[in-house]
Amino acid sequence: xxxxxxxxxxxxxxxxxxxxxxxxxxxxxxxxxxxxxxxxxxxxxxxxxxxxxxxxxxxxxxxxxxxxxxxxxxxxxxxxxxxxxxxxxxxxxxxxxxxxxxxxxxxxxxxxxxxxxxxxxxxxxxxxxxxxxxxxxxxxxxxxxxxxxxxxxxxxxxxxxxxxxxxxxxxxxxxxxxxxxxxxxxxxxxxxxxxxxxxxxxxxxxxxxxxxxxxxxxxxxxxxxxxxxxxxxxxxxxxxxxxxxxxxxxxxxxxxxxxxxxxxxxxxxxxxxxxxxxxxxxxxxxxxxxxxxxxxxxxxxxxxxxxxxxxxxxxxxxxxxxxxxxxxxxxxxxxxxxxxxxxxxxxxxxxxxxxxxxxxxxxxxxxxxxxxxxxxxxxxxxxxxxxxxxxxxxxxxxxxxxxxxxxxxxxxxxxxxxxxxxxxxxxxxxxxxxxxxxxxxxxxxxxxxxxxxxxxxxxxxxxxxxxxxxxxxxxxxxxxxxxxxxxxxxxxxxxxxxxxxxxxxxxxxxxxxxxxxxxxxxxxxxxxxxxxxxxxxxxxxxxxxxxxxxxxxxxxxxxxxxxxxxxxxxxxxxxxxxxxxxxxxxxxxxxxxxxxxxxxxxxxxxxxxxxxxxxxxxxxxxxxxxxxxxxxxxxxxxxxxxxxxxxxxxxxxxxxxxxxxxxxxxxxxxxxxxxxxxxxxxxxxxxxxxxxxxxxxxxxxxxxxxxxxxxxxxxxxxxxxxxxxxxxxxxxxxxxxxxxxxxxxxx
Numbered sequence: 001x002x003x004x005x006x007x008x009x010x011x012x013x014x015x016x017x018x019x020x021x022x023x024x025x026x027x028x029x030x031x032x033x034x035x036x037x038x039x040x041x042x043x044x045x046x047x048x049x050x051x052x053x054x055x056x057x058x059x060x061x062x063x064x065x066x067x068x069x070x071x072x073x074x075x076x077x078x079x080x081x082x083x084x085x086x087x088x089x090x091x092x093x094x095x096x097x098x099x100x101x102x103x104x105x106x107x108x109x110x111x112x113x114x115x116x117x118x119x120x121x122x123x124x125x126x127x128x129x130x131x132x133x134x135x136x137x138x139x140x141x142x143x144x145x146x147x148x149x150x151x152x153x154x155x156x157x158x159x160x161x162x163x164x165x166x167x168x169x170x171x172x173x174x175x176x177x178x179x180x181x182x183x184x185x186x187x188x189x190x191x192x193x194x195x196x197x198x199x200x201x202x203x204x205x206x207x208x209x210x211x212x213x214x215x216x217x218x219x220x221x222x223x224x225x226x227x228x229x230x231x232x233x234x235x236x237x238x239x240x241x242x243x244x245x246x247x248x249x250x251x252x253x254x255x256x257x258x259x260x261x262x263x264x265x266x267x268x269x270x271x272x273x274x275x276x277x278x279x280x281x282x283x284x285x286x287x288x289x290x291x292x293x294x295x296x297x298x299x300x301x302x303x304x305x306x307x308x309x310x311x312x313x314x315x316x317x318x319x320x321x322x323x324x325x326x327x328x329x330x331x332x333x334x335x336x337x338x339x340x341x342x343x344x345x346x347x348x349x350x351x352x353x354x355x356x357x358x359x360x361x362x363x364x365x366x367x368x369x370x371x372x373x374x375x376x377x378x379x380x381x382x383x384x385x386x387x388x389x390x391x392x393x394x395x396x397x398x399x400x401x402x403x404x405x406x407x408x409x410x411x412x413x414x415x416x417x418x419x420x421x422x423x424x425x426x427x428x429x430x431x432x433x434x435x436x437x438x439x440x441x442x443x444x445x446x447x448x449x450x451x452x453x454x455x456x457x458x459x460x461x462x463x464x465x466x467x468x469x470x471x472x473x474x475x476x477x478x479x480x481x482x483x484x485x486x487x488x489x490x491x492x493x494x495x496x497x498x499x500x501x502x503x504x505x506x507x508x509x510x511x512x513x514x515x516x517x518x519x520x521x522x523x524x525x526x527x528x529x530x531x532x533x534x535x536x537x538x539x540x541x542x543x544x545x546x547x548x549x550x551x552x553x554x555x556x557x558x559x560x561x562x563x564x565x566x567x568x569x570x571x572x573x574x575x576x577x578x579x580x581x582x583x584x585x586x587x588x589x590x591x592x593x594x595x596x597x598x599x600x601x602x603x604x605x606x607x608x609x610x611x612x613x614x615x616x617x618x619x620x621x622x623x624x625x626x627x628x629x630x631x632x633x634x635x636x637x638x639x640x641x642x643x644x645x646x647x648x649x650x651x652x653x654x655x656x657x658x659x660x661x662x663x664x665x666x667x668x669x670x671x672x673x674x675x676x677x678x679x680x681x682x683x684x685x686x687x688x689x690x691x692x693x694x695x696x697x698x699x700x701x702x703x704x705x706x707x708x709x710x711x712x713x714x715x716x717x718x719x720x721x722x723x724x725x726x727x728x729x730x731x732x733x734x735x736x737x738x739x740x741x742x743x744x745x746x747x
Contacts, residue, residue, distance in 0.1 A: 058087035065092060065586060067512050067520040068106045069168060069505030070642050072388035073240050074514025075102055076589055079110050079506065079525045086110035086506065086526055095589040097218065097518065103239045104640055108651050112504065113526045115650035119488035119501030120530025133499060138531065138541070145498055146545045148480045149185065152452040158186040162442035162451040165192040166458035167390030170510030170522060171399055172562035173535045174392070175569075176553070177457070178401025180539050183426070184548045188436025189451060191402050193459040194393045195439040199729035200355040201386035202397055204364020207614055207728075208372070210606030211408050211574055212397055215598040216347065216383025217516045222247040223381035224347035226340055228254045230278055230367065231353015235262035236639045238351070238387055242266070252339055256281060257353060259634060259664075259707055260700045271336065272702060275632050275736050277326040279359060279618040282366040284322030285337040287314040289373050294341030296375030303602040304372050306613035313615035325618060341374060345381030352389070352636065356735045358622055361728040365614040372611050378599040387515050391505075394513040398575040399566055403435060406566070407573035408605075411435050423569055424552075438730035440723070446474035453480040457535070458502065462491040463644035463713045466732045467723030469687060484538065487646050491713045502535050503528035504647075510536075510559040511585065513593075517575070520590035521582060536562070574598070574605060621736040622724045625704070629685060629738035631669065633720065634707045641711040648711075661715035662694045664707040665741065670697045673741060680744040683708070685720035685737055692744050706741060710734070 060080025068075040076095020080088035089110040093100035122141035123133035136144075152160045163181050165174070181190045202212045209215075221227060221244035232255075234241050245253060245266070255267040256278060264270040273281055289295050290311055300307055319330040326333070340346050348370060354363045368384045376382035388394055399406050409416035411434050421428040437445055443461075445451040447470060454475070465471045475481055475495035483496040486504035493499055507528045513519050528534065533541075536559050543549040549556075556562065563582065570593075571578035580591045603609045625632055640658045641648045648654045663681055675681065679695045683706070693708070693715050701707050710717045724733040 058082055060088050064523050064525040066523045068109060069391045070105045071238055072390060072393055072515040073097060073238050074512060074518055074520050075106055075240055077106060081525050086113050098240045101240055101243060104654060105642055105648060108653050111651045112647045113506045117487050117650050118529045119485055119499065120532055121501055123499040125497045141498060141500060142541055142545050145482055149453045152479060156452050159189050159436065160452040161185055161187040162189040162446060163455045164439055164442060164459060167192060167194040167393035167396055168458050169392060169535050170508060170559055171392060171395035171513060172510040172559035172566065174396040174400040175406060175566045176536055176539045176562050178406065179552050180543055182401050182432060183430060183552055184543055184546050188432045189442050190436060191439040191442060192396050192400065193464060194390060194396055195730055196464060196732055197352060197355060197389035198393050199731040200360025200726055201364055202403060203361035203729035204368065207361060207365045208368035209604045209611050213574055213594065213598055214386050214515055214517060215377055216385045217596045218244055220347050220381045220383050221245055224251065224345050226252045226343040226346040228340060228348045229263060230256045230348065230350040232349050232351040232387060233261040233263045233636065237637050239639055254336060258702060258705060271328055274327045275705065276357060276621040278354065279363055279366055279616055280317065280322050280325040282370060283314050283317040283616065283618065284319060284333050285340060286369055286373060287317040288334060288337035289341045290314065295373045299375035303610055304613060305610045310613040310615055345379060346374065346376045347381060347383055347385060349385045349387055351387045355731055356733060358724050358726050358733045359619060360726045360731050362614060362616040366616040369613050372613060378597055378602065392512040394517065407570045408575055440725050440730050440732065443471055443474045446478045449477060452478060454478045455482045456492060457484045460490050460492050460644040460646050463716055463718065466718050466721040466734055467687060468716065468719045470723050490646055500538055501532040502538065503532050508534040517592045517594055518590040519577065519580060519585055519593060521586040622733060623722055623736065623738045625738040629740050631739050631741060632705045633737050633739045634705060635710045635717045635734055636707065638709050644713060645711050660694060661709055661712040662696050664696050664698050664701045666699060666701050666703045667697050668703040675743060681741050682744045683720055683739050683741055685739045688719040690715050690719050
């Protein structure tokens with residue numbers, strides 16, 4: 001078999017094999033090398049010492065439609081099974097999101113169902129901390145959970161329980177979990193790991209427009225005259241969306257990012273802004289738009305508040321002042337503002353480069369400012385668009401009962417509470433009138449002893465949460481920790497008193513909602529392993545044990561029961577699911593609540609129906625470099641892996657592509673520190689250190705900056721990141737912390 005990177009063929013290859021390999025495309029050769037045939041999306045296992053596979057051809061005898069369970073793009077998929085076992089994955093050519101295309105994670109996603117390390121039985125630490133987890137029955141596990149949490153709540157109050165969920169459950173499961181936590185366990189201290197990635201987008205939309213909800217659609221990427229991406233590396237993080245770019249002749253792509261990412265390499269204009277200077281850039285663009293009268297005066301007059309204050313505020317953000325802060329030339333700043341301001345339709349997209357900041361929420365508001373100033377909202381090709389992280393982060397934002405009540409209802413709005421109480425046939429007083437603790441505050445409350453029990457669902461905070469030492473202290477201090485996951489063991493389970501084995505994507509039925517508000521169908525094609533149960537079934541069993549099932553979930557038997565009630569609860573709200581049946585969603589490749597675009601009429605869900613311009617100061621990031629810690633660490637993702645590798649790390653193909661973390665450093669810094677390519681290095685911050693990380697010397701990062709992917713528990717970047725959070729959204733500042741780098745000593 002030919003090595004795709006060297007072009008070499010094995011000496012014993014036949015002439016026929018050599019000719020066949022030479023005629024293959026590069027993609028096919030890479031696929032062949034990794035063990036699968038890309039052209040047919042059928043895995044063919046060859047006799048190969050590297051992988052140890054036995055020669056076997058696996059051709060599907062059945063194909064099942066579903067939706068990808070990784071990122072928020074929401075690609076339609078076809079999963080091939082043979083004799084009931086998954087053997088292949090390919091993109092659904094009829095699905096409007098991806099039109100048959102998939103990224104490497106999607107192409108191999110079916111392998112996670114039978115991957116090693118699946119959780120198959122409940123496990124309880126019967127002898128207390130320090131003793132091993134032991135297999136138990138479901139009855140014993142759930143009885144122990146209800147009894148232990150109940151006893152703690154009796155002694156310390158209902159809010160002694162903190163629950164941390166995920167963005168990867170079905171919408172129907174989020175809706176069920178929210179009711180169970182808030183009205184069954186009666187604790188307000190419930191949040192999701194979506195706070196670690198998308199809370200600032202939610203808060204920013206609320207600041208500007210009065211409600212969450214991305215206003216645009218993926219199609220806008222194809223029709224916009226100008227696409228400005230801020231802190232968004234689509235090529236690695238949402239690769240299928242890259243196919244939407246460059247389809248319109250003459251489209252201008254501008255990428256603002258401190259690092260020369262793959263997406264920056266695609267751009268007509270890359271803006272290598274200094275870390276956390278994006279607010280200055282956005283305010284500077286606004287200054288020029290107003291100065292040169294490139295604003296939509298009629299739109300501002302009819303639909304926007306706060307213009308006078310905003311005009312005064314951005315006066316100080318002259319091109320010269322912004323140049324000093326961002327490191328961009330005055331000419332570049334003027335050019336970008338002119339291109340954006342003169343566009344007929346301009347699109348601004350962002351992801352974690354904006355959200356992961358102590359100023360994330362207001363940075364989103366600053367992005368929204370530009371769209372409002374120019375009227376680039378509610379029109380084809382024109383939108384301020386947050387590209388979400390997880391497959392169903394939108395589902396939990398809409399239905400999950402964490403940062404808001406279901407249907408984007410507000411905790412502190414009496415009318416919203418009365419309406420929801422009527423729909424649920426409960427007393428309005430049973431609903432909380434204020435949000436409970438957000439994710440980082442739940443962790444801090446566990447450290448101080450206010451929260452005594454933690455229930456962790458489908459997330460791995462030991463790797464994903466910033467400031468590892470604080471999190472470890474929270475788990476050590478908590479008196480009872482439950483971890484519910486589809487895999488065992490995960491790093492977080494080291495701290496668990498109880499482990500609940502859950503079904504994963506591919507083993508349950510319901511819906512996900514993607515970044516463009518498209519509700520897509522998720523179907524099962526496999527059964528959970530061992531005694532694992534769907535999250536929905538676990539929630540129902542807990543409701544039964546708590547004695548609240550008949551009250552909260554009357555007559556519910558499946559996730560479709562939850563869907564039918566969620567339709568009624570969302571009816572008439574901005575996120576209205578009521579017009580769609582599961583069958584309609586499946587037949588048409590998903591359906592966008594709110595239509596293709598929100599706010600086409602210029603009416604916003606704020607008091608008075610008008611949007612609001614925000615004056616956003618550009619503040620220095622929290623931890624500035626100094627002599628001792630002289631480099632700025634940036635963290636992010638790579639296309640082959642997902643979050644903490646709980647899933648992708650179990651797929652040999654993906655793990656083989658990228659088995660270890662690395663650190664990128666500019667040649668100027670490498671020379672100054674006497675470091676060379678591939679040296680093992682140690683990254684130290686004020687909090688901890690990471691050792692034996694491979695150094696990659698590259699001009700992808702600027703002098704004074706380093707970059708490291710965050711996927712790897714073995715080389716965990718979050719050992720060194722700081723525990724600073726956005727005061728509005730409570731999202732962590734993952735992106736900038738001061739570190740020093742030195743050559744690692746041999747162990």
